[in-house]
Amino acid sequence: MSATKPPLVTPVILCGGSGTRLWPLSRKSFPKQFSKLTGQQSLFQSCAQRLSGESFAAPLVLTNPDFRFVVTEQLLKVGIDPGPVLIEPEGRNTAPAILAAALYLNRHDPDAIMLVAPSDHVVPDIAGFHEAVREGLRVVEEKGHLVTFGITPDRPETGYGYLELAQAPDGSGVAIPLTRFVEKPDAATADKMLDEGNYLWNAGIFLFAVSDILRAFKTHAPHLIAPVEAAVDQAETDLGFLRLDPKGWSGVEDISIDYAVMEKAEALSVVPYGSGWSDLGSWEAVMRETMPDENGMVTSGPTTAIDCHDSLLRSEDDRLELVGIGLENTLVVAMPDAVLVADMSRAQDVKKAVAALKKKGAKQAESFARDHRPWGHFETLALSERFQVKRIVVKPGASLSLQSHMHRSEHWIVVEGTARVTIDDTIRLLSENESVYIPLGAVHRMENPGKVPMVLIEVQTGVYLGEDDIIRYEDLYKRGQGAKG
Numbered sequence: 001m002s003a004t005k006p007p008l009v010t011p012v013i014l015c016g017g018s019g020t021r022l023w024p025l026s027r028k029s030f031p032k033q034f035s036k037l038t039g040q041q042s043l044f045q046s047c048a049q050r051l052s053g054e055s056f057a058a059p060l061v062l063t064n065p066d067f068r069f070v071v072t073e074q075l076l077k078v079g080i081d082p083g084p085v086l087i088e089p090e091g092r093n094t095a096p097a098i099l100a101a102a103l104y105l106n107r108h109d110p111d112a113i114m115l116v117a118p119s120d121h122v123v124p125d126i127a128g129f130h131e132a133v134r135e136g137l138r139v140v141e142e143k144g145h146l147v148t149f150g151i152t153p154d155r156p157e158t159g160y161g162y163l164e165l166a167q168a169p170d171g172s173g174v175a176i177p178l179t180r181f182v183e184k185p186d187a188a189t190a191d192k193m194l195d196e197g198n199y200l201w202n203a204g205i206f207l208f209a210v211s212d213i214l215r216a217f218k219t220h221a222p223h224l225i226a227p228v229e230a231a232v233d234q235a236e237t238d239l240g241f242l243r244l245d246p247k248g249w250s251g252v253e254d255i256s257i258d259y260a261v262m263e264k265a266e267a268l269s270v271v272p273y274g275s276g277w278s279d280l281g282s283w284e285a286v287m288r289e290t291m292p293d294e295n296g297m298v299t300s301g302p303t304t305a306i307d308c309h310d311s312l313l314r315s316e317d318d319r320l321e322l323v324g325i326g327l328e329n330t331l332v333v334a335m336p337d338a339v340l341v342a343d344m345s346r347a348q349d350v351k352k353a354v355a356a357l358k359k360k361g362a363k364q365a366e367s368f369a370r371d372h373r374p375w376g377h378f379e380t381l382a383l384s385e386r387f388q389v390k391r392i393v394v395k396p397g398a399s400l401s402l403q404s405h406m407h408r409s410e411h412w413i414v415v416e417g418t419a420r421v422t423i424d425d426t427i428r429l430l431s432e433n434e435s436v437y438i439p440l441g442a443v444h445r446m447e448n449p450g451k452v453p454m455v456l457i458e459v460q461t462g463v464y465l466g467e468d469d470i471i472r473y474e475d476l477y478k479r480g481q482g483a484k485g
Helices: 043-050 065-077 094-108 126-143 187-196 210-220 222-233 246-250 257-262 283-289 344-359
Strands: 009-014 060-063 085-087 113-118 146-151 162-165 176-182 199-209 236-238 241-243 268-273 298-300 303-306 312-315 322-325 330-334 339-343 370-373 376-383 387-394 402-404 408-416 419-423 426-430 435-438 444-447 454-462 471-474
Touching: 009 043, 009 094, 043 065, 060 065, 060 094, 065 085, 085 094, 094 113, 094 210, 094 222, 094 257, 113 126, 113 210, 126 146, 126 199, 126 268, 146 162, 146 210, 146 257, 162 268, 176 199, 187 199, 199 210, 199 257, 199 268, 210 222, 210 257, 222 246, 283 312, 283 330, 283 344, 298 303, 303 312, 312 322, 322 330, 330 344, 339 344, 387 444, 408 419, 419 435, 426 435
Parallel strands: 009 060, 009 113, 060 085, 085 241, 146 268, 298 312, 303 322, 312 330
Antiparallel strands: 113 199, 146 199, 162 176, 162 199, 176 268, 236 241, 330 339, 370 376, 376 387, 387 454, 402 444, 402 471, 408 435, 408 454, 419 426, 419 444
């Protein structure tokens, strides 16, 4: 008689964060989970692959409106068919997001078991992680516990929260009852906890049955149920995405799952995991994960290090050669529009720089020179008071919206591929080295009818050049009005 096959686990991937701690590479407009920080895949892609296979159902992803097309595109690029993608109208922390996922799954599979994971972590040992998930699954099925995963600490880290266990792990990986959650400690407390041996880092990864987590919400955070339920009930399907209702969502408290439920619940277990993990929460963490050379150096992109030690040099622009001379314990990250230079010991303070930039109104605080859209991307090459030059890349088969502008006219010059251009009632094809003029107020659109990316240079002239000077009439991606819709 064959053994009963274990149930599939539904990954719930959270990827709506802003990623300010890895500025300037990670920004609100395109945060770190979608970037290639330590390899050839983005952190989000690596997470999705880690949570795929015969033991897992299709992932359920929670993200915000700006990233919905990035999510599906990146999943398809690594061969994963996107499951449900829930769009949060605005970030409300992890408790409402997890509750929304649980309510959605409960309507489609009340017996579902959900594995909640942030999308921006590094877990090198996939087999070891799957083994930890299997142990967690055993506890969920046998005891009905809510399970969290604790990382065996290798240093007295002050940047993480901790989990106090009922006893020190014995190395077997067997789940242990959780005594309490511990906030980020000071250095002396972290050192003491490391010595005591029964404290693990809180990874923010959870495993539980949908029925068990819904019961926990009803017991410990009942005030969240009605508004999140309303947001899910009134959600609208949009091009395969599920947009949670903004009105219901607006009444949801901004609160983490730890504060709302986990710190109050009693039936809690921790699965110890000691095979390597990082949340890449600082440039110092990135440096540790990128394997420094014999001089303690980590370099990336066009960089030159002369007599440098224990430092990170990273250039994200092939045209920008970054040179360091005599540096020690220094962090330098160069982007086309911003450069970060800091003492490595201050890596956790990068978010203070973002706050300072936002206060002075610098667009680099949240936005890149390159702006990602569902049809491709564009970047500003030159900008003055009355003109702007952009490089626009349109993916094969993609199309910008049918639109007009009130304050600017445009010149388009195709430099690669072929463009199908609509200007009022006229449609024409433009090949490489051909150009066209779009008068102010003209209703226009550009499309890429070819099988290779189409690249053009756009020259805008006018009294106002902001991205919000746009009226959309038709759009393949069903965006609304405004800069991104």
